[in-house]
Structure formats: C-alpha cells, structure tokens
Amino acid sequence: MANLLGAKLSFPGMKPYFINPVNKEKVHIIVDACHMIKLVRNTLGDWGILCDGNGDSIKWYYFKELVKLQEESGLHCATRLRSRHINYYKEKMKVKLAVQTFSASVGDALEYCNQDLNITKLEVVKQLFLSVEKLTIFLTF
Incomplete structure (x- = not known):
C-alpha cells in the first residue's frame, strides 16, 4: 500500500x-509497533524460519524446544514462555503474548540453553530480541 x-x-x-x-x-x-511485533511472531510461527539481510536465520524451532525443555524439566528459566505462546493461533491478537515471546528473558534462556537447543547462529537470535526490545521501549512512550 x-x-x-x-x-x-x-x-x-x-x-x-x-x-x-x-x-x-x-x-x-x-507503523504500529504492536502490530509489527505480532506480524514478526506470526510470520516466524507460520513459516518456521526468518532470514535477515545477511542470509542468517532464526527458527521457531528454538522457541518450541525451549518450551518443551522447560515443561519436561519442570523449570522455567525465569521466562513467561509457555505452550500458549507457541500455540498462539487462538490468541493472535494478544500483543502481550507476542512481546513476551521475544522478551529479554527468553533471549537469555535461549542463550543459556544453547547447548541443549543446538542454536547455530545465536547472534542472529540476539539481534531479533534487541530489535523487539527497542520496539517495546518505543511503545512505552
């Protein structure tokens, strides 16, 4: 448009x-920052992978595996990420779920669990989280 x-x-x-x-x-x-965060989450969740300008990728698989790891161990790595965030389809319009999916605590948990989740391009994941964090700071003004 x-x-x-x-x-x-x-x-x-x-x-x-x-x-x-x-x-x-x-x-x-x-652009509406809330809508952009939901679009990123929905696109990543639907396609399963996003690539940046350098051709590096971030996978929805990382988020699914983090939730699986948390549920199996009974520990939640100080995140709010649950299966509800992964199976967001019935709650697509909830900004809170999308923002929590890309929160700094989830980024930290992914970094901490890097060995178990086998994330090959952790720096790309960090960049996505930093971008979303900047958007959420923008939303608070």
Whole structure:
C-alpha cells in the first residue's frame, strides 16, 4: 500500500513518506509497533524460519524446544514462555503474548540453553530480541 502512494518502507532507498497531491506536503508513515511485533511472531510461527539481510536465520524451532525443555524439566528459566505462546493461533491478537515471546528473558534462556537447543547462529537470535526490545521501549512512550 505504501508503494502505491509513492513511499518505500524497505532498504536501500527507504522513503517513509509520500507527497500529498493536494498541498504538496510530506505525509509521513508511522507503523504500529504492536502490530509489527505480532506480524514478526506470526510470520516466524507460520513459516518456521526468518532470514535477515545477511542470509542468517532464526527458527521457531528454538522457541518450541525451549518450551518443551522447560515443561519436561519442570523449570522455567525465569521466562513467561509457555505452550500458549507457541500455540498462539487462538490468541493472535494478544500483543502481550507476542512481546513476551521475544522478551529479554527468553533471549537469555535461549542463550543459556544453547547447548541443549543446538542454536547455530545465536547472534542472529540476539539481534531479533534487541530489535523487539527497542520496539517495546518505543511503545512505552
């Protein structure tokens, strides 16, 4: 939709505005951070994998295995991540579940359980968590 209006929301050449044809002023596009976090969670959950600009990937498998590991051991690694977060389909609209899925505590748990979960590109996972954390900080203002 943004492209149809003359804006471009991707790199390179990002242009987060379009020109109003009536008064020739810039109209800036501001995305809804809550919606973006849910879109990332839904896309990762549905596709099972996301790749960054470098071709490195993050897998939904990591989250599923962390929940499985927590349930089997009876310990929850100081996270709120439960099977409800993994099977989010009936609660897709709940921002809280999406934000908790990408919380710093889940990132720390994934890092701690790295050997058991066999995460090969832990740095990519950390970058995703940092990006979501920045979005949640933005949401609080």
